[in-house]
């Protein structure tokens with residue numbers, strides 16, 4: 001049979017009406033459809049990265065971890081157990097799946113050299129090495145041992161660190177430890193949680 005989309009909609013509508021007339025309860029069927037979408041997915045709790053509200057999200061991923069299986073994010077929704085948003089998301093957060101599955105997503109570090117107009121792809125090793133060299137040079141060149149009043153301060157005002165709201169408490173703890181060890185005083189985080 002050659003059924004068009006219009007035919008299908010007619011049948012579906014008639015079927016739904018018949019089910020209602022004969023007293024069938026369609027809720028379990030609809031619930032099953034809803035459940036099947038994420039039934040075999042694994043859940044990962046995370047934080048929306050877009051703004052400082054830091055709403056909690058659940059990321060659903062399909063793929064059992066077998067060697068030849070590439071895990072795939074299939075759904076993202078608000079975390080109903082999260083104290084900040086209790087399952088709700090604004091339109092930006094609700095579109096997070098498009099942020100994760102996006103061909104324009106950056107997957108490697110990039111650098112734009114002084115005076116340059118284009119971004120250049122570099123490896124993680126090169127990025128970490130260059131950052132370490134610049135941090136050392138900047139700190140060596142600008143470290144302040146004593147302030148104008150003669151107080152011992154041992155601080156570096158020429159480097160700043162800012163974190164994102166998806167950084168964990170443990171990561172932030174290590175960041176503060178490392179930055180304070182360098183004498184960095186300008187430390188911020190996007191999140192207000």
Ligand code: SF4
Pocket residue numbers: 048049050051052053054055085088089090091092093094
């Ligand atoms: S869902 Fe909206 S309000 Fe919540 S953190 Fe993301 S962008 Fe901010």
